[in-house]
Amino acid sequence: MEMATSAAAAAGEGTSCGGGGGGGGGAVPEAGGPEIAFFDVETSVPQRAGQGYALLEFGAILVCPRRLVVVGSYATLVRPGDLGVVSAASVRCNGITRDAVAAAPGFRDVADAVYTVLHGRVWAGHNIVRFDSARIREAFAEIGRPPPEPKGMIDTLPLLTQKFGRRAGDMKMASLANYFGLGRQSHRSLDDVRMNLEVLKYCATVLFLEASLPGVLTVENLVERAITRSQANGAASPGVPKPVAQSSPDSSKRQRTVSQVDNAIQAGDDVSTESIQISVPSSYRLTRKTSIKHKGSPLQLCCAGLRIQFGVSTKFLDSAGRPKLNILVDIPENLSKILEFCDGIAQKSSQDSGSTSEWRPLIKKYGYVNRPTVRLHIPTIVSGEAATYGTDIYQKEASGNIQKLVFSKVDVAELNSWFVRGNMVDAFFSLELYDYEQNAGIRLVAKKLVVQSK
Numbered sequence: 001m002e003m004a005t006s007a008a009a010a011a012g013e014g015t016s017c018g019g020g021g022g023g024g025g026g027a028v029p030e031a032g033g034p035e036i037a038f039f040d041v042e043t044s045v046p047q048r049a050g051q052g053y054a055l056l057e058f059g060a061i062l063v064c065p066r067r068l069v070v071v072g073s074y075a076t077l078v079r080p081g082d083l084g085v086v087s088a089a090s091v092r093c094n095g096i097t098r099d100a101v102a103a104a105p106g107f108r109d110v111a112d113a114v115y116t117v118l119h120g121r122v123w124a125g126h127n128i129v130r131f132d133s134a135r136i137r138e139a140f141a142e143i144g145r146p147p148p149e150p151k152g153m154i155d156t157l158p159l160l161t162q163k164f165g166r167r168a169g170d171m172k173m174a175s176l177a178n179y180f181g182l183g184r185q186s187h188r189s190l191d192d193v194r195m196n197l198e199v200l201k202y203c204a205t206v207l208f209l210e211a212s213l214p215g216v217l218t219v220e221n222l223v224e225r226a227i228t229r230s231q232a233n234g235a236a237s238p239g240v241p242k243p244v245a246q247s248s249p250d251s252s253k254r255q256r257t258v259s260q261v262d263n264a265i266q267a268g269d270d271v272s273t274e275s276i277q278i279s280v281p282s283s284y285r286l287t288r289k290t291s292i293k294h295k296g297s298p299l300q301l302c303c304a305g306l307r308i309q310f311g312v313s314t315k316f317l318d319s320a321g322r323p324k325l326n327i328l329v330d331i332p333e334n335l336s337k338i339l340e341f342c343d344g345i346a347q348k349s350s351q352d353s354g355s356t357s358e359w360r361p362l363i364k365k366y367g368y369v370n371r372p373t374v375r376l377h378i379p380t381i382v383s384g385e386a387a388t389y390g391t392d393i394y395q396k397e398a399s400g401n402i403q404k405l406v407f408s409k410v411d412v413a414e415l416n417s418w419f420v421r422g423n424m425v426d427a428f429f430s431l432e433l434y435d436y437e438q439n440a441g442i443r444l445v446a447k448k449l450v451v452q453s454k
Contacts, residue, residue, distance in 0.1 A: 017064030017071050028062065028072040028113070032120030035062040035071050036154070039118065039125050040192045041132045042094045044085040045438055049354040054080035055107055055139045056096045059189025060117045061197065063124075068201070074117050075190040077104035078139075089437050094187040108143045115140075119148035126173050126196050129155040130358075156200055164203045166364055169310075169328070173199065178315065271301070273341045278349045290349075290433045292342055292442075299342070300447070303335050304426040309373050312416045322387075323412065325378040327419050329427070331363070336372040339363055343442055346433055350440050360441035376427055376446045380410050393418070394450040396426070402450065418451050426450040 017035050029035060039060035043053040059075035079101045080086065086098045107114075118136070125132050133153070140147035161171045168179035173192060176199045177185055185195060275295045292299045306329040314323035331339070343362040350359060363372045379390035387410040395418070396402050407414065419425070428448040434441060 017066070017069070028074050028117055031116045031118075031148070033062070033071075034065070035121055036065050036124050037062055037118050037121040037150075038193045038196060039123065039128070039132065040189045040196070041135050042096060042187060042189050043090075043135055044080065045087060045090040045093050046356055047087055047089065049356065051085075051356070052138065053135055054082070054085040055135055056080065056086070056090075056094070056101055057189045058110070058114055058136075059191075059193055060114075061190070061193045062117070062121075063197065065122070068197075073190065073193075074113060076110050076113070077101050078110065079104040079106050081106070093437065096188075107139050111140065111143060111145060115145075115148045117148075118150070120151055122152040122154060123150040124154040124156065124196075125193070127155065127157045129153060129158075156196060160200075160203055163207060165370075170360075170364060174315075176203075271299075271338050273338065276338075276342060276345065278345055292346065292431045292433070298430065300428070300430045301335070301338070302426070302428040303331065305424050305452075306331060306427055308419055308421055308423045308425060311419045311421055312378070312412055313375075314412055322380065322382070325380065325389075325412065325415070326375040327378070327425075328373050328375055329425065331372050331374055333372075336363060339374065339442075342431060346442055347440075350435065355435055355440055357435050357438045357440035360439055362442045362444070374444055376429055376444050376449070378415075378446055378449075389415075391446045392448045394448065396450050396452045398453055424452040426452070 017033070037060050039058070041055055041059075042057040043055055046053060055078045057075070057077050059073075061073040062071040063069070064071055077096070077100060083098045083102060086096065086101065091097055114136070123133065133150075137147045157171060160176070164171075169175045173195060174185040177183060177195055180199060180202045182195060182198055182202075185192060271294060276299060277293055279291045279293050308327055308329055310328040313326050313328070316324040316326075339362050347359045350357065363374055365372055380387050381390045389407060389410065393405045393407070394402050395405055405418070426449070427446060429444045429446045432443045432445050434443055
């Protein structure tokens with residue numbers, strides 16, 4: 001049985017919240033204590049509409065709010081009523097297999113311990129309001145018992161988004177951990193709680209330092225340092241091969257060709273939100289066949305002069321383990337309004353279809369000025385052992401001449417040398433909807449990108 005009451009197993013880890021000396025460990029303190037209960041749950045991944053979550057793991061750390069020392073901790077795997085809910089998608093998400101939970105106790109057997117840890121305390125965690133606390137209440141309801149109740153709740157996702165700004169992108173725990181160099185998120189309950197505590201301390205320290213010298217330690221300075229070293233090195237390294245530029249003998253003809261891409265509409269000029277609608281197939285579920293249309297045709301947009309906020313990101317992987325390439329760009333208000341409208345009707349369509357997936361907002365806002373940004377995805381096309389970009393990429397020189405860049409292979413460092421933070425790019429992109437592994441939203445897929453030379 002993979003179960004650890006860590007307060008008892010690692011007595012030296014804790015220190016009494018009550019005050020005087022060291023002491024610590026022992027059993028988890030009784031319910032209703034002054035400690036903050038930081039907790040996290042891991043669950044199965046629903047495979048169809050209407051299917052709920054099954055609790056697979058619970059982990060909590062009790063922290064003294066005055067000294068931030070650990071008073072006790074508790075973690076246990078939980079055997080679901082039906083082992084079949086532990087699907088391949090679930091294992092990919094958190095690594096918890098059927099064999100791992102087969103010999104674990106059912107929730108009824110650990111409910112008393114979970115209740116003792118949580119009841120009457122302040123609850124804390126990342127996205128616990130929307131997810132973790134709801135799963136706890138569901139688990140207690142399934143065994144016919146009243147759930148534990150908090151005397152207060154601290155959700156670090158909205159808290160840090162408000163106080164720290166969106167410097168770490170989507171502000172998920174994995175993104176925050178990457179931002180501070182804390183390693184990869186394991187998606188195991190107790191490890192994620194420890195990471196949450198570390199992230200909270202780092203964010204608080206940065207905010208404290210900024211407040212002490214507001215004229216020196218600005219957000220822009222800190223964001224500048226957050227650009228990965230690989231991006232900086234990729235742009236400067238002499239070892240990075242440059243793609244070959246193909247010039248058109250008639251540069252004006254080349255420019256017209258780039259401007260008219262797949263009937264793309266100039267954002268803000270010709271787009272009427274009244275003419276935008278969602279086209280859903282008979283299955284009434286967001287799939288690749290679901291499309292956003294404008295006046296009956298698939299909506300494709302173009303927008304010039306988008307400022308690159310962050311270069312090529314590779315942190316997301318596809319099912320084959322290949323990186324999903326994307327860049328983060330600032331967008332103007334007119335484009336932001338169009339995309340916000342599309343996001344709203346697509347989310348409503350997702351909810352109406354009965355999807356239980358969490359909707360991922362298309363537009364993210366960064367910094368104290370809350371500038372709107374979006375990710376432009378650069379697809380890769382794989383043929384056998386070879387892979388190429390599914391996006392046509394051009395360079396626009398200061399003279400106005402536009403040249404197509406020819407890449408011999410998919411090379412992130414090489415690509416990154418063009419998409420440098422601060423550069424401007426003209427983008428032609430389509431809107432694709434997705435609903436996969438409990439995440440749903442709109443993905444902007446770049447058809448053509450024209451990088452403007454400085």
